[in-house]
Amino acid sequence: MKGMMKVKLVIALLVVIAVAIFYYVSLPAINIHATETWKFIFLILAVLFVLYIVRKAKIAGQSKIELSFIKEYTGLKIGVIVFLLFLAVYVAGSILSSPIVNAAKYQKLLKVEEGEFTEDIKQISYDQIPLLDRDSASILGNRKMGSLVDMASQFEVSELYSQINYKGEPVRVTPLRYADTIKWLTNQKEGIPAYIKIDMATQDTELVRLSEGMKYTPYDHFHRNLKRHLRFRYPTYIFDDISFEIDEEGTPYWICSVADYKIGLFGGKTIGRVVLCNAVTGECTDYAVKDVPSWVDRVYSADLLVQLYDYYGSLKHGFINSVLGQKDCLTTTNGYNYLAMNDDVWVYTGVTSITSDQSNVGFVLMNERTMETKYYQVEGAIEDSAMSSAEGKVQNLGYTATFPLLLNITNEPTYFIALKDDSGLVKMYAMVNVQKYQIVATGDSVSECEKNYMELMKQNGVNAETKESDSVKKATGTIAKITDAVVEGNTHQYILLENDSDIYDVSVVDYLDIVRYGVGDTITFEYMEGEQANTVLGIEK
Template identity: 60%
Template structure:
């Protein structure tokens, strides 16, 4: 009877330890998951440890125990299976299969990348968006003491505009405890072009998020609902009605046990209700923008570019080997978010042979053969134009300006605020235009294209108008003074940044003024005052 009781205690203790480990680490019950193999090994080790503590009296008995020896053999076998499976799944053995994961189509730059208006250019990177989000939260007196902005800031297309969205999260464990019954009341939406920040208050609060604990934590909630699924990076998005969702890609492995990682299915989790919909990857709704993670699709293209002549050629001879450059950005195209990155030789020279766009919803890949400077070179060139100010360049965005592939770069100060904008010609990166606004920068750049003989006529959104000032008002936006003016006979509002156009202070209502401006959604941005 004592022996039976002791065995039952061992089983109960082992079960409790196993459940606790599973509850915390959440491995998928799937042979393709590395976490599952670690779980098996950990379970065997724990079982042997408990058995030795409960049944064996000293080290000699443990050394001679058949159970301990058998357990050791099982652990070695499991490790060998994992190691062999990893090798047989690797590019060393399957270079051709890895190289063919991605289907790449060669396209023409000017046919695919249309010129866009200034109001559609996403001028903020993630770091700048986070800074604006934190500042906005600081002004929300009612909720800032209990919540803070999460760090997701997913870039999506929302109703045709480039935005970043992130949910709020509980500020601490205690504040989760005091607010968990109501949930998270809002998410942050940042317009990447206008820099407008909105804290969207929800009628029904978010109850499922990564800042929750126990059953409502999205990772735990999904694990117990889909125990065999291996999830990739989970993204926060909103649908066209502003309803918050978690987009949860499910990994699939197409080469051996652990190789050829891709996405086979997508779980759409309603952040408010917890309702889930299970989609095949090809059936994902159009409004979802991010299924394949940036790191995953970049690795796909690197396999495509380096493994054309086998694995060992990618290490030794490196014939015809190309790879992506260090860094990436996003382009809104055809109502989807496309990852952009340059393509360069693996020898690490300072020039690109082209660039690639990869659709993060469908994995469609387009290559454009455009030789020119790498993004890092363009960033250095832009920083050199404002070196006395010490501004730091963000990773470029690729635009079509007057038919020319052009790097668009935001220049930030030490506090992370965007102070200037730069446009750098991809093929001739010595051509650099710097402006205090996007419109001003584009005007200077267009003139550079004409003066350098690259373009005989540079199309521009810049317009010119003369009129009598009917109204003038002053405002301060993020510490910068702006004048808003209206002209007689027009309902348009013109925004004048005093830091760039200090001459505006000479004007008053009734004065005649001639301005050059770029058309915007709500206000027109004045880029010069013609004296």
């Protein structure tokens, strides 16, 4: 009898240890809305059921287990019923959570407002236009890492490259990570010592060294692994998207969005809360979405926002209509990009009819921090067509186009596209008019590209001159100081005029006549205001 008790205790202990190890490794949320929780329960029930059958078979001296044997024991029948009951709830919950039976609820998950393009999207200066996409940023980050002899052998660059606004400027930030497990063993005491910050407008790449290393990251192990650290602090939270950001002082944080399911058991996913985890100390702060600090840029991932808009656009007349009739059904195009506005990051994507993929009926901007969404009815070319037009302009060079940014150029909706060579580096820029996509201009610099674009608009009957007067200004004065610098391989002259505190930036490539001027000369030029320096658009002779 005592021997049997010992065996039962050993088996129970082994089961508990196995369950604990499985939980420690897989880290399921203890939440009925989490599918991994249900799978965890199914696994436990299955293990207990099998152990119970084996035990009963051993007592009965059965070497072969058949259905008739299971029917003989009430405990086994109860186990089967419990398992089937859980399975039935899971299946029913999945069906009742789907858009098939809840189309109206899915369609209302996202609130969309009508926007006015010229009022909401102001023309921005050149030093605020994010010229780099994620792939180009990755190339710059890896090059920067390769130049650091003291770190290159121990660390490598993570592929996160989160786009954020840092002190009003669009930047991408990404942490370093341990090169391998051995490097983690030798460096984990000090932690990850730095992160990389890339200015997306100037392409300046900086390795930011920390006074104390990051010790809570996805690249650590055991209790310092970020997901495990979060799970043990918040066992019921279903973490959806985790991004890397820095606050206004440059302190690294993990922004951990917590999923909230609005429809049934598993449907209608949005974001309910946000946990901010200090990457250095591991300190966590839990916020409701409305209370998240303003420096945080990414609460809702771009993929989630796009999915919510697709529900909004396609389910207006029910699920069946979205599949068969497709009346009034809209969907997003096959890509997105980011705009920095009002110190927030907005996801931009085009909107097209499900039944036609040749043109856009408009576009949407979706705020990654607040989920605020605005729709702009601007008919025109889809992004793919604009990209093809831009590539066609430089087909002799073989450059490839990045997914466009949407800019306001003299009140004209304009696709701005970076053109990259085979190595992934940005070599030229293109502007394509959204509504008249045959208007395509290219240039080696942004200023040259815009100058060519505005000339093309005039040639094609678009009244750019009138609209230009709001943003393009004229200055006349005596040169008090003039100096030169090389920016992105091109020479620029920076001018100070007497009794004028502004700095004026002249691209020598675009305006070679500037070399004729010196201190004391009188000069007249047109310019556009910028954050750090005004960009000269033309010099009067």
